[in-house]
Amino acid sequence: xxxxxxxxxxxxxxxxxxxxxxxxxxxxxxxxxxxxxxxxxxxxxxxxxxxxxxxxxxxxxxxxxxxxxxxxxxxxxxxxxxxxxxxxxxxxxxxxxxxxxxxxxxxxxxxxxxxxxxxxxxxxxxxxxxxxxxxxxxxxxxxxxxxxxxxxxxxxxxxxxxxxxxxxxxxxxxxxxxxxxxxxxxxxxxxxxxxxxxxxxxxxxxxxxxxxxxxxxxxxxxxxxxxxxxxxxxxxxxxxxxxxxxxxxxxxxxxxxxxxxxxxxxxxxxxxxxxxxxxxxxxxxxxxxxxxxxxxxxxxxxxxxxxxxxxxxxxxxxxxxxxxxxxxxxxxxxxxxxxxxxxxxxxxxxxxxxxxxxxxxxxxxxxxxxxxxxxxxxxxxxxxxxxxxxxxxxxxxxxxxxxxxxxxxxxxxxxxxxxxxxxxxxxxxxxxxxxxxxxxxxxxxxxxxxxxxxxxxxxxxxxxxxxxxxxxxxxxxxxxxxxxxxxxxxxxxxxxxxxxxxxxxxxxxxxxxxxxxxxxxxxxxxxxxxxxxxxxxxxxxxxxxxxxxxxxxxxxxxxxxxxxxxxxxxxxxxxxxxxxxxxxxxxxxxxxxxxxxxxxxxxxxxxxxx
Amino acid sequence: xxxxxxxxxxxxxxxxxxxxxxxxxxxxxxxxxxxxxxxxxxxxxxxxxxxxxxxxxxxxxxxxxxxxxxxxxxxxxxxxxxxxxxxxxxxxxxxxxxxxxxxxxxxxxxxxxxxxxxxxxxxxxxxxxxxxxxxxxxxxxxxxxxxxxxxxxxxxxxxxxxxxxxxxxxxxxxxxxxxxxxxxxxxxxxxxxxxxxxxxxxxxxxxx
Numbered sequence: 001x002x003x004x005x006x007x008x009x010x011x012x013x014x015x016x017x018x019x020x021x022x023x024x025x026x027x028x029x030x031x032x033x034x035x036x037x038x039x040x041x042x043x044x045x046x047x048x049x050x051x052x053x054x055x056x057x058x059x060x061x062x063x064x065x066x067x068x069x070x071x072x073x074x075x076x077x078x079x080x081x082x083x084x085x086x087x088x089x090x091x092x093x094x095x096x097x098x099x100x101x102x103x104x105x106x107x108x109x110x111x112x113x114x115x116x117x118x119x120x121x122x123x124x125x126x127x128x129x130x131x132x133x134x135x136x137x138x139x140x141x142x143x144x145x146x147x148x149x150x151x152x153x154x155x156x157x158x159x160x161x162x163x164x165x166x167x168x169x170x171x172x173x174x175x176x177x178x179x180x181x182x183x184x185x186x187x188x189x190x191x192x193x194x195x196x197x198x199x200x201x202x203x204x205x206x207x208x209x210x211x212x213x214x215x216x217x218x219x220x221x222x223x224x225x226x227x228x229x230x231x232x233x234x235x236x237x238x239x240x241x242x243x244x245x246x247x248x249x250x251x252x253x254x255x256x257x258x259x260x261x262x263x264x265x266x267x268x269x270x271x272x273x274x275x276x277x278x279x280x281x282x283x284x285x286x287x288x289x290x291x292x293x294x295x296x297x298x299x300x301x302x303x304x305x306x307x308x309x310x311x312x313x314x315x316x317x318x319x320x321x322x323x324x325x326x327x328x329x330x331x332x333x334x335x336x337x338x339x340x341x342x343x344x345x346x347x348x349x350x351x352x353x354x355x356x357x358x359x360x361x362x363x364x365x366x367x368x369x370x371x372x373x374x375x376x377x378x379x380x381x382x383x384x385x386x387x388x389x390x391x392x393x394x395x396x397x398x399x400x401x402x403x404x405x406x407x408x409x410x411x412x413x414x415x416x417x418x419x420x421x422x423x424x425x426x427x428x429x430x431x432x433x434x435x436x437x438x439x440x441x442x443x444x445x446x447x448x449x450x451x452x453x454x455x456x457x458x459x460x461x462x463x464x465x466x467x468x469x470x471x472x473x474x475x476x477x478x479x480x481x482x483x484x485x486x487x488x489x490x491x492x493x494x495x496x497x498x499x500x501x502x503x504x505x506x507x508x509x510x511x512x513x514x515x516x517x518x519x520x521x522x523x524x525x526x527x528x529x530x531x532x533x534x535x536x537x538x539x540x541x542x543x544x545x546x547x548x549x550x551x552x553x554x555x556x557x558x559x560x561x562x563x564x565x566x567x568x569x570x571x572x573x574x575x576x577x578x579x580x581x582x583x584x585x586x587x588x589x590x591x592x593x594x595x596x597x598x599x600x601x602x603x604x605x606x607x608x609x610x
Numbered sequence: 611x612x613x614x615x616x617x618x619x620x621x622x623x624x625x626x627x628x629x630x631x632x633x634x635x636x637x638x639x640x641x642x643x644x645x646x647x648x649x650x651x652x653x654x655x656x657x658x659x660x661x662x663x664x665x666x667x668x669x670x671x672x673x674x675x676x677x678x679x680x681x682x683x684x685x686x687x688x689x690x691x692x693x694x695x696x697x698x699x700x701x702x703x704x705x706x707x708x709x710x711x712x713x714x715x716x717x718x719x720x721x722x723x724x725x726x727x728x729x730x731x732x733x734x735x736x737x738x739x740x741x742x743x744x745x746x747x748x749x750x751x752x753x754x755x756x757x758x759x760x761x762x763x764x765x766x767x768x769x770x771x772x773x774x775x776x777x778x779x780x781x782x783x784x785x786x787x788x789x790x791x792x793x794x795x796x797x798x799x800x801x802x803x804x805x806x807x808x809x810x811x812x813x814x815x816x817x818x
Contacts, residue, residue, distance in 0.1 A: 015796070043800065046808065050799035053810045054770055057653055252676065440681060447696075 003036060010040050011047065072109060076148045079107055079155065095158070105143065109153040121152050128154040130198055138189030140209065140218040161212035163220075164273065165205035173276040176307050178215075182208065183270045184337035185217035190266065191330035193219075194259040201257060203265035204246040205272060245278050249293045249321050260323035263333060267318025267326075274311065275303040279319060293321070294422055310340050418525060420553070420601035421460040425519050428454040428507060430610075436507070442605050443560030448546035450610045451514055454507035457481060457495045459521035459601070464489035467523040468534055468595075471508060472587045474515030474541045474607070480531045481508065481519075493521060510607050516544035516580050518587040520602035522595045529595065537590035542583030544606030550581040552588040552602040557581045560603070580606060640679055643697045646774050647678055650705055654749050654811070678704060691765075691783060698768030702753050709750035748811040755805035763798035766791055
């Protein structure tokens, strides 16, 4: 036995003894081999270090996620805690007695295990103070923000009434006038916050409180939502499907959000109130998130004919995928809802319903963005200008997809613009000589494509068109994947053409060398030129590392992933892109030149040596 | 599952449910992974005051959790061992990405100085009472070193650190005895310790 093995055995003996609660002394273990003592000591120290590290990493992992009521202090400042009213992942709302003023209040308190973290505690207090500074009729007021022995809390009035969520659970659908009123009041509350630079980030039916008796809206959880989104909305409680359904696409994408994200969430909330069903739904979290990013729900008026076109159009405008396509501010939304023609409410419920407003409000050119008909659209030069001049406007795939086009479509009678709704490259990792396992869509998966892996490609168009699906390989070859020149229009083009993707031999093998592979779709309303014209596209292969994934939409190129980690919010004009992203943009540009007027989208990624 | 930590009894029940194709078990599993990721992020960014200046910690959790779920969504859970290995890999990458993001050579915090961005001295703000840039570098080094472990040791270490499992649970999942798990874990620990030159991240003794 060599020295290395002997030290290993001695270390095992040491650890076994320690495990039994009687760690032997290193000197004792090395009595017959003193020359090994320094090495054994070093390795014991290393093992102890690592052991301590792993134990520390796992400490507090066993904290139960749901503390009981008894775990909260019985008193916070001058408030005597009576019971727990409700609880989320990071905080709880307690019913308490204000002993000084002799009234009952709601106290929101941070859960003890989070309050132990000084940074988290400070953020809670900072944001509670920011929220307390918003004073508006439609925002729940915060009476007091305090810290009692390291437990931060904030005090709100005990509201009578119910949340919009509870009301919808009970009634299913709200009358149109009520939807408009709730939307207007919520928008006014949001506007007050936005004007102070506070973004709510968790607008949803359960955060809109309808105060008894008239149902006046109070927006709840202002600013705190920012804290709680991570812990409660998605990552901790079982309610993972609750919040994402109201999340804006940019929020779901992890991009920076601004006030317009709240407008999308308000739109999703009003959609549910007007139709009784969520705008975005799915069985799993990913499905919901995908729906938020890609699905265009039917306009509320189609789902529920009782919803007037004007209100339906405004809700759809709020749901524009691109923030630039939404109304510019909550204030504008509130004004538009105040002027919206919503018809007589089915039930005259509250004194504040908009039923009292004139049925047709005079449009304010350049400001009003609620579009009832094509004639209104044409009358409002300022509005048309606003759509046309916003960044990435109607000309781009993404721009038109995310723009207000959807809101316009049902009422304005404009044709659906042709665009590429999605281009997914599904990665199959080779895990055996004749076996490959699906690893997800490139750009979303962390498994990096290697030489010999396979892909399937699927492009979805906004409406049927003529389309080619094309592969650009690192060996300089350009392949047509979609078969012969299409004789018919289709809104789905994929490789393999039939749903035979479980059959390995029909997937596209990434076996044309390492470097950049680009898959692109070019779609046109007019019949396409023969593929020879397209395959003559000049294509200069570029280097790309595995893990880099880029998307080009005909104008912009953006990274979907880079070296295994997603990069957020970076994009730039395709013609200026360099390196691998430039390669993707050039492949797309080449196709567009070959098919004038065509819509192109390309996804490119690096493939490494196996 | 109410807790983000799998108890041994839960685990067995859980694997049975997954193998029986129980959809809800899969969601529980995703939530457990999510809880673990969040826990480790808290550990890693523990007291890191400067991080809060660059990103809302809530966003960090949300985004990391969303990417984790997306990556795991398309995978087949029936092969639980493969699933946990992939989850460990995703969690490791996510943590590495975060460590680099905040204090990598080009991380948002790399040039942070209390005197402002134009300062030529990229010194950490003394007001940051938490661990400094070196701390996140050490985390990054640990995750990188873990990536380079031999597959069997990486698996055991991954289940230990990235999933928070006890040796007994690991033995059960892998169908080996606990001694084998201990041996592999010890070997992995020695390699990591050597790779980091003994400079382990300061994980702190308190809860997150």
